[in-house]
Amino acid sequence: MGNADLRQLAVLEDVAFDDLDGDVVAVDAHNWLYRYLTTTAKFTNDNVYTTSEGEEVHNLIGVVQGLPKFFENDLTPIFVFDGGVTELKEAEIEERREKREEYEERLEEALEAGEAVEAAKLEARTQRLTDVIHETTRDLLDLLDVPVVEAPAEGEAQASHMARVDDDVDYVGSEDYDTLLLGAPYTLRQLTSKGNPELMDFEATLEEHDLTWEQLVDVGILCGTDYNDGLSGYGPKTAVKAVREHGDLWGVLEAEDAYIEYADRIRAMFLDPDVTDDYDVDLDVSPDLSAAESYVTEEWEIPADEVERGFQRIRDATEQAGLDEWM
DNA sequence: CACTTAAA
DNA sequence: TTTAAGTGG
Numbered sequence: 001m002g003n004a005d006l007r008q009l010a011v012l013e014d015v016a017f018d019d020l021d022g023d024v025v026a027v028d029a030h031n032w033l034y035r036y037l038t039t040t041a042k043f044t045n046d047n048v049y050t051t052s053e054g055e056e057v058h059n060l061i062g063v064v065q066g067l068p069k070f071f072e073n074d075l076t077p078i079f080v081f082d083g084g085v086t087e088l089k090e091a092e093i094e095e096r097r098e099k100r101e102e103y104e105e106r107l108e109e110a111l112e113a114g115e116a117v118e119a120a121k122l123e124a125r126t127q128r129l130t131d132v133i134h135e136t137t138r139d140l141l142d143l144l145d146v147p148v149v150e151a152p153a154e155g156e157a158q159a160s161h162m163a164r165v166d167d168d169v170d171y172v173g174s175e176d177y178d179t180l181l182l183g184a185p186y187t188l189r190q191l192t193s194k195g196n197p198e199l200m201d202f203e204a205t206l207e208e209h210d211l212t213w214e215q216l217v218d219v220g221i222l223c224g225t226d227y228n229d230g231l232s233g234y235g236p237k238t239a240v241k242a243v244r245e246h247g248d249l250w251g252v253l254e255a256e257d258a259y260i261e262y263a264d265r266i267r268a269m270f271l272d273p274d275v276t277d278d279y280d281v282d283l284d285v286s287p288d289l290s291a292a293e294s295y296v297t298e299e300w301e302i303p304a305d306e307v308e309r310g311f312q313r314i315r316d317a318t319e320q321a322g323l324d325e326w327m
Numbered sequence: 328c329a330c331t332t333a334a335a
Numbered sequence: 336t337t338t339a340a341g342t343g344g
Contacts, residue, residue, distance in 0.1 A: 004328055005338095038344065121344080175328070235338050 005223040006177035008236045009216075011204035014196045015188075017073040020171075024283060025070075025188055026149070026159035027173035029079040033129060033137060035175065035192045036062025051301045059133045060296050061306050063140050066192060068313035074321065076283050077173065078147045078162070081134065082155040088227045088262060088269060089154075100128065136300065143292040144314070147281035157273035160184035168283060171199075180205060181220045181270040183213055209240050217270045218249035227266045231258055289315055 037059060050056050070077045110119040141148055151158030160182035162169045172184040179187040180202055187200040206216060222239035224230025231252075234242070242252045249263060260266075293311050297304045 002328090007328090177328090233338075237337060 002224045002230070003177050003220075003226065005236045006180055006220060009205060009209060009219070009240065010177060010180055011201045011208050012189075013199050013201070015199045016196055017069075017075070020073055020075045020188075020197070022074055023170040024076045024078065024168055025171040025173040025191070026078045026080050026162045026169050027191070028156045028159050028176070028179075029081045029137070029148075030129060030155055031174045031176060032066065032079070032192065033059055033062065033133070036066055037129070037133075039192075055132050055300075056130075057132065057136050057300050057302070059129075059137050060140055060300055060302055061310075063137055064296060064307040064310035064314075067144065067146070068310055068317060069191065071285075071314050071317035071321075076147075076285060078149055078159075078169065078281055078283075079137075079141055080149045080151055080155045080159040080162070081138070083151045083153050083158075088265060092226050140292060140295060143295055144287040144289075145282075145285045146287070147283060147285070149279045149281060152276050153274040154269075157182055157269075158275045161273070161275035163187075165277070178226065178270075181217050181225070182273065183270075211240065211243065214267075214271065215243050215248060217267055218243050218252070220270070221249055221260065221263060221266055222252060225266065225270075227262070227269060228260055231256065231260070287314060287318060289318075 039062075067077075069075075107119055107123060138148060149158065149162070156172075156174060156176060156178055159172045159174065160179050163172045163184045163186065171186045171188045172179045173188045173191050175189055175192075177200075180200060183202060185202050187202075189198040189200060191197055206213065209216075211219065219236070219239040221228060222231050222234045222242065223236055231239075239252075242255075243249070246252045246255050249260075249267070253259060253263070289311055293307070296302045296307055
């Protein structure tokens with residue numbers, strides 16, 4: 001059930017970071033941050049990351065650890081933040097809220113029982129992107145001179161739009177497969193993990209399955225998206241076959257005598273989302289490292305040794321870039 | 328979301 | 336072979 005089904009349809013290829021030299025990637029900030037929050041908090045005691053005022057800002061560590069990869073490979077990120085929440089996504093958000101509450105209950109029980117390992121695991125699952133996390137992330141990115149764009153609605157949709165129409169933007173950076181439905185020409189996955197990034201090719205995917213963009217969206221809706229459950233019995237194979245046979249979603253639904261609530265609106269969420277061209281970013285990035293470092297270690301009381309390495313890597317990479325300009 | 332396993 | 340459902344992260 002759901003979005004990962006798209007992986008089976010997507011045309012993916014491994015790329016080397018070397019191939020991305022000088023390119024620009026619009027990163028879905030929420031997606032990227034979430035990745036770091038759930039991994040950096042995993043095996044550690046959260047006390048380390050809590051300030052004297054009780055704010056949990058381990059996102060700052062994630063940002064410092066995650067950014068060097070971009071600098072070192074001369075891949076310029078534009079972080080795209082979410083704006084308002086989409087009405088149709090309320091159901092999913094409600095579901096997540098319920099799960100989180102369940103985990104939080106279990107977490108309390110584990111803490112009372114003194115089960116540290118269990119507690120740490122549950123802790124990772126209760127991570128949420130608070131306002132403080134968003135604000136401090138923006139502040140730090142600002143000090144590091146990393147371009148930021150505020151999306152009117154979904155960050156993913158905005159990033160995909162930018163990759164589609166802005167000549168300066170080469171890829172979307174996201175782990176989600178939705179960017180395929182949003183028409184992002186190229187999506188880079190696994191930018192946070194150890195190995196090579198994975199490149200997802202939109203046009204090649206359409207060609208591979210002989211589908212139009214609209215038809216691919218219809219396939220996605222049949223399998224299930226963030227906004228709907230999909231049709232029972234429909235996975236990627238069956239959905240592609242059915243859409244090709246009946247032309248579009250409406251044809252399939254008629255043939256199956258089925259109904260998907262808000263299908264037309266869900267379709268529009270992918271084909272014509274709420275996005276803007278009203279942004280401007282300076283892609284010439286020159287970070288103020290000492291300001292950034294004191295922001296993280298002094299203002300937010302992150303232990304210096306947690307971020308030293310990351311800052312040093314950024315320093316080395318930017319100095320190297322400065323040298324390159326003279327050669 | 329990735330991976331595994333069960334079921335059809 | 337394809338989907339469904341569960342688990343861990």
